Amino acid sequence: MQIPFNKxxxxxxxxxxxxxxxxxxxISGNGTFxxxxxxxFEKRYGFKKCxxxxxxxxxxxxxxxxxxxxxxxxxxxxxxxxxxxxxxxxLRGAKIVFVDSRLDHPGIDEExxxxxxxxxxxxxxxxxxxGVACDMDKIMALAxxxxxxxxxxxxxAIDSYYTGKDGIMRPLGNIGHLAAFSFHETKNVHCGExxxxxxxxxxxxxxxxxxxxKGTNRAAFFRGEVDKYNWVDIGSSxxxxxxxxAFLLAQLENLDDIQRKRKSIWSGYWDxxxxxAGAASVQLPFIPGNGSNNGHLFYLVCKDxxxxxxxxxxxxxxxxxxxxxxLSLHKSPFYIDKHxxxxxxxxxxxSDCLFRLPFFYELTIKNIDSVIQIIKF
Amino acid sequence: MQIPFNKxxxxxxxxxxxxxxxxxxxISGNGTFxxxxxxxFEKRYGFKKCxxxxxxxxxxxxxxxxxxxxxxxxxxxxxxxxxxxxxxxxLRGAKIVFVDSRLDHPGIDEExxxxxxxxxxxxxxxxxxxGVACDMDKIMALAxxxxxxxxxxxxxAIDSYYTGKDGIMRPLGNIGHLAAFSFHETKNVHCGExxxxxxxxxxxxxxxxxxxxKGTNRAAFFRGEVDKYNWVDIGSSxxxxxxxxAFLLAQLENLDDIQRKRKSIWSGYWDxxxxxAGAASVQLPFIPGNGSNNGHLFYLVCKDxxxxxxxxxxxxxxxxxxxxxxLSLHKSPFYIDKHxxxxxxxxxxxSDCLFRLPFFYELTIKNIDSVIQIIKF
Numbered sequence: 001m002q003i004p005f006n007k008x009x010x011x012x013x014x015x016x017x018x019x020x021x022x023x024x025x026x027i028s029g030n031g032t033f034x035x036x037x038x039x040x041f042e043k044r045y046g047f048k049k050c051x052x053x054x055x056x057x058x059x060x061x062x063x064x065x066x067x068x069x070x071x072x073x074x075x076x077x078x079x080x081x082x083x084x085x086x087x088x089x090x091l092r093g094a095k096i097v098f099v100d101s102r103l104d105h106p107g108i109d110e111e112x113x114x115x116x117x118x119x120x121x122x123x124x125x126x127x128x129x130x131g132v133a134c135d136m137d138k139i140m141a142l143a144x145x146x147x148x149x150x151x152x153x154x155x156x157a158i159d160s161y162y163t164g165k166d167g168i169m170r171p172l173g174n175i176g177h178l179a180a181f182s183f184h185e186t187k188n189v190h191c192g193e194x195x196x197x198x199x200x201x202x203x204x205x206x207x208x209x210x211x212x213x214k215g216t217n218r219a220a221f222f223r224g225e226v227d228k229y230n231w232v233d234i235g236s237s238x239x240x241x242x243x244x245x246a247f248l249l250a251q252l253e254n255l256d257d258i259q260r261k262r263k264s265i266w267s268g269y270w271d272x273x274x275x276x277a278g279a280a281s282v283q284l285p286f287i288p289g290n291g292s293n294n295g296h297l298f299y300l301v302c303k304d305x306x307x308x309x310x311x312x313x314x315x316x317x318x319x320x321x322x323x324x325x326x327l328s329l330h331k332s333p334f335y336i337d338k339h340x341x342x343x344x345x346x347x348x349x350x351s352d353c354l355f356r357l358p359f360f361y362e363l364t365i366k367n368i369d370s371v372i373q374i375i376k377f
Numbered sequence: 378m379q380i381p382f383n384k385x386x387x388x389x390x391x392x393x394x395x396x397x398x399x400x401x402x403x404i405s406g407n408g409t410f411x412x413x414x415x416x417x418f419e420k421r422y423g424f425k426k427c428x429x430x431x432x433x434x435x436x437x438x439x440x441x442x443x444x445x446x447x448x449x450x451x452x453x454x455x456x457x458x459x460x461x462x463x464x465x466x467x468l469r470g471a472k473i474v475f476v477d478s479r480l481d482h483p484g485i486d487e488e489x490x491x492x493x494x495x496x497x498x499x500x501x502x503x504x505x506x507x508g509v510a511c512d513m514d515k516i517m518a519l520a521x522x523x524x525x526x527x528x529x530x531x532x533x534a535i536d537s538y539y540t541g542k543d544g545i546m547r548p549l550g551n552i553g554h555l556a557a558f559s560f561h562e563t564k565n566v567h568c569g570e571x572x573x574x575x576x577x578x579x580x581x582x583x584x585x586x587x588x589x590x591k592g593t594n595r596a597a598f599f600r601g602e603v604d605k606y607n608w609v610d611i612g613s614s615x616x617x618x619x620x621x622x623a624f625l626l627a628q629l630e631n632l633d634d635i636q637r638k639r640k641s642i643w644s645g646y647w648d649x650x651x652x653x654a655g656a657a658s659v660q661l662p663f664i665p666g667n668g669s670n671n672g673h674l675f676y677l678v679c680k681d682x683x684x685x686x687x688x689x690x691x692x693x694x695x696x697x698x699x700x701x702x703x704l705s706l707h708k709s710p711f712y713i714d715k716h717x718x719x720x721x722x723x724x725x726x727x728s729d730c731l732f733r734l735p736f737f738y739e740l741t742i743k744n745i746d747s748v749i750q751i752i753k754f
Contacts, residue, residue, distance in 0.1 A: 008404045015392040018624075027385045027569035028562040054431040054570075057591060057614035071448075083591050083608045090611055091468075185405040185618075192404035192618025193431075214434060214460050215711065231460045231709035234467055237434035241562075241569025247395075247620055332608035334592065 002319035003367050007360040008185045008192070011254040017246035029239025030213075033246040040252050041196065045171040047179075049199040051212050052248070054240045056155045056182030056195035060088035060125075062238055063151045063178045063197060065211050066204045067123055069094045076116055077125040077153070078108040079330040079347040085125055085153050086329055097121070098330040100344040105129065105286040106299075106325075106354065109346065110138040117146050127153040128172050131188075131294035132287055133162035136175045150176035154198075157181070158188050159259055160294035177201040183248055188258055188296055191248040194240055211235040258361055262295030265363055269298040272372035282307070283353075298357045299325070300375075305352040311375060312355055318374045324355045379696035380744050384737040385562045385569070388631040394623035406616025407590075410623040417629045418573065422548040424556075426576040428589050429625070431617045433532045433559030433572035437465035437502075439615055440528045440555045440574060442588050443581045444500055446471045453493055454502040454530070455485040456707040456724040462502055462530050463706055474498070475707040477721040482506065482663040483676075483702075483731065486723065487515040494523050504530040505549050508565075508671035509664055510539035513552045527553035531575075534558070535565050536636055537671035554578040560625055565635055565673055568625040571617055588612040635738060639672030642740055646675040649749035659684070660730075675734045676702070677752075682729040688752060689732055695751045701732045 021027050029052075038050040053059040069075065071093030077085055079098035086096045097116050102109045106129040113124060124143060126134040136152075143150045154160075157172040158181055164170065173179035178201065183194035199208050209219040215235025220226050251258070270284070277284045283301035287293050302308040308324065315322045328347040330339040357371055398404050406429075415427040430436040446452065448470030454462050456475035463473045474493050479486045483506040490501060501520060503511035513529075520527045531537075534549040535558055541547065550556035555578065560571030576585050586596040592612030597603050628635070647661070654661050660678035664670050679685040685701065692699045705724040707716040734748055 004402060007402050008399055010396070010399050014399075015395055018392055018395065019387070021569075022385055022387050022391075025381060025384050026562070027567075029570050054435075054617070055614035058431075061613065083593055083612075084614060086608070087592050087612060091613070185403070190404075192398075192620040193406050193614065193616060194618070215464050216460055228704060230704055231463070231706055231711045233711055235460075235464055236438065236468070237432035237461060237570065239570060240431070241571070241621065243569040243620060243624055244618065327605060327607055329608055334608045334610055 003321065003358045003363075003371065005321040005323050005356070005358050006186045007362055008190060009361045011250050013250035013253065014247045017250050018243050021242040021246045027242040029241055031242040031245070033242050033249050034239070036249050037245050037252060040249070041198070045174055047174055047198045047200065048202070049205055049208065051197045051199070051208060051238070052240050052245055053195040053197055053238050055193050056180050056184070057084035057088060058236070058238055059180035059195040059197040060084055060151070060153065061091060061236070062208065062211055063180060064089045064092045064094070065234060066178065066208060067149050067151070069122060072120060073122040074118060074120040075123045075125060076113055076121060078127050079328045079344050080106050080129070080326050080350050081127045081153065081329065082155065082326060083329065085127060086335070089125070094122070095120070095338070096329070096335065098339060098344060098347075101346040101350055103346055105132055106350045107132060107134045110135045113139070114142055117142070117148070121146065121148055123149040123151055125151045125153055126176070127155070128157035128160065130285065130299060131157045131160040131172070131296035133157070133160060133172055133291035135288070135290065136162050137165050140175065149178070152176040152179035154179045155182035156187065156296045158294065159255065161292040163290045173198045174200060178204065188262055188294065189248065189251040189255055191244045191251065194244055194248055207233065212238045259295060261361055262359070263293060265359060265368060266293060266295045266298055268365060268368040269357055269372065272368065273300070273375065276376045297359050299354050300357070301350065302353040302355070308353050308355050315371070315374055318370075320358060320371055320374060322355050322357050325350070327351045380698065380735045380740070380748065382698040382700050382733070382735050383563045384739055385567060386738045388627050390627035390630065391624045394627050395620050398619040398623045404619040406618055408619040408622070410619050410626050411616070413626050414622050414629060417626070418575070422551055424551055424575045424577065425579070426582055426585065428574045428576070428585060428615070429617050429622055430572040430574055430615050432570050433557050433561070434461035434465060435613070435615055436557035436572040436574040437461055437528070437530065438468060438613070439585065439588055440557060441466045441469045441471070442611060443555065443585060444526050444528070446499060449497060450499040451495060451497045452500045452502060453490055453498060455504050456705045456721050457483050457506070457703050457727050458504045458530065458706065459532065459703060460706065462504055463712070466502070471499070472715070473706070473712065475716060475721060478723040478727055480723055482509055483727045484509060484511045487512045490516070491519055494519070494525070498523065498525055500526040500528055502528045502530055503553070504532070505534035505537065507662065507676065508534045508537040508549070508673035510537060510549055510668035512665070512667065513539050514542050517552065526555070529553040529556035531556045532559035533564065533673045535671065536632065538669040540667045550575045551577060555581065565639055565671065566625065566628040566632055568621045568628065571621055571625055584610065589615040636672060638738055639736070640670060642736060642745060643670060643672045643675055645742065645745040646734055646749065649745065650677070650752065653753045674736050676731050677734070678727065679730040679732070685730050685732050692748070692751055697735060697748055697751060699732050699734050702727070704728045
């Protein structure tokens, strides 16, 4: 393989910071590096409170606990997403109500949400696919109208923005009541496996700390508010180690450079493929006017599965790894019987026809040109 | 502070292995270093299958899912344990039935389990406190008699053994149907935050892999058994990163040296304090004849809370950090109403009177002598 799909990289300070953490005498969770990561995000994006987690999956699980999801509650989300978006709520007993994707991009079709809201609906979970914002004005309006919570699945959406009808540009993850980010190795900034819960709604601030610390009031104890720390709620070990946080902080310190590089990779693919795509009936990424491009991934949507299979095979033959993405969750072995035959054709189309090109910090212009040339000829 | 309670350390290869992981192109979970850790444990202790997890907490959560714990199921465990032992099962809807500790050590009182078994009991979770084996013959006999599962909470029990009535010495974690280990920074071998699920019962092997991989059949996919990997079950992101596994592997390669050192620290405390303890009515650690000492921690049980407070204060005044341990879970704010007034006096006694001395690899003989002298005089 000459060009892999993904390749993690060191910005320089990762292992130095890990050694510092060890020398400081604390490498379990919620130490200096964790706090520095929280401060970075809170300052840069105005998030009210951030809590690093072992994964975006576990950040979503914290959200499901905070929303007090119970058996029979309904949660609305796109079918074209990662299993964790759904699993986190299923673990608390939720019924998942899947929505189709948009025609112009794989995000949730905002126009098809309202018809699925019932008296049991508790939350909407929009997924900002590829870092591209869902129409948050529409989604928040529905949440207000029906008294629902919104959890942004911002796994891919670091450093991406949404401009509301009020003309204000807000970072993704700062709009819903809660939001979950991923720092998995394929993400713009990463630490192998990692995630973060963002709490934007005051009502969740105290309980989030408790759930994060295994259901104990340890945080209040260290602030001197209680004299012993005790078991007060459900919870889990939602704290990543300082090793993980130290690695992540080194990446965060290079976020601007990373973002510049990734956006230029994205533009390289776009410029090289846009004319070809029109001729080949291939759908290009679409970024709505109220969204932004965070250079997370570059996908193409083929006209059919055969075309996709052929292009992936051609790339593979030339040593280039390209991969498709999700399979519709409503058709999964686990959920097909629970979904009851409601067709979601766009979700199925992206499942069959979308694939992603190699995308990582160290990808060169020459690499990009090779990929483009092989796709085109 | 001159002598902290705990101090993590590098054995030497941690950051080198992390750099190797990054260079290999994969730092998300289930890569080379994760597999090497699994092989280490499977080979050294004869565990049938190991799966690294982000924490011991999450390993216990995997166990609760594997046992198919549902609302109303009862799970029996000691009250004198970490909140995660209970939380992991409460998250699945279990009612926790707490048992008192033994008079001679803080482990579960094996004689008091049977009277608490009902038709709703699903599992027993013995906790090997301080790495000291519970009487597993008795516990496994009860499990067989009543058709229950046994999950060993072996958080502190790495490299510790139990000799059964059959005369065979088995590693802890290799006796119950499932077992959970911790690699938290206070543990003998550590990676900041980390854990491992051990699967000893064949019935759980396949599903454990699925639950570990977010409820997908990804493992079967990579073995070529299915042609796409899909959502087939509940699950979570139970894989730690390769960064975490790389760090842990470096520690594991030094396990014998670590164990020699820790056992000598333990003996140093024992030799220096045993005569004093008798005179001061202080209870020393007890290791039953069928158990072993893995040098995990050194505790003392004072005659009352006042004596404990005084000794901890005296140590603190001299720059030495000693700490008490658990608070009875049956009296916690979260569970007191659910427990219904059944008294567990030994658990309360350990909550009030037990404390632990500084214990880490780099603790010197001089440090140990200082601690002993300050306690004694």
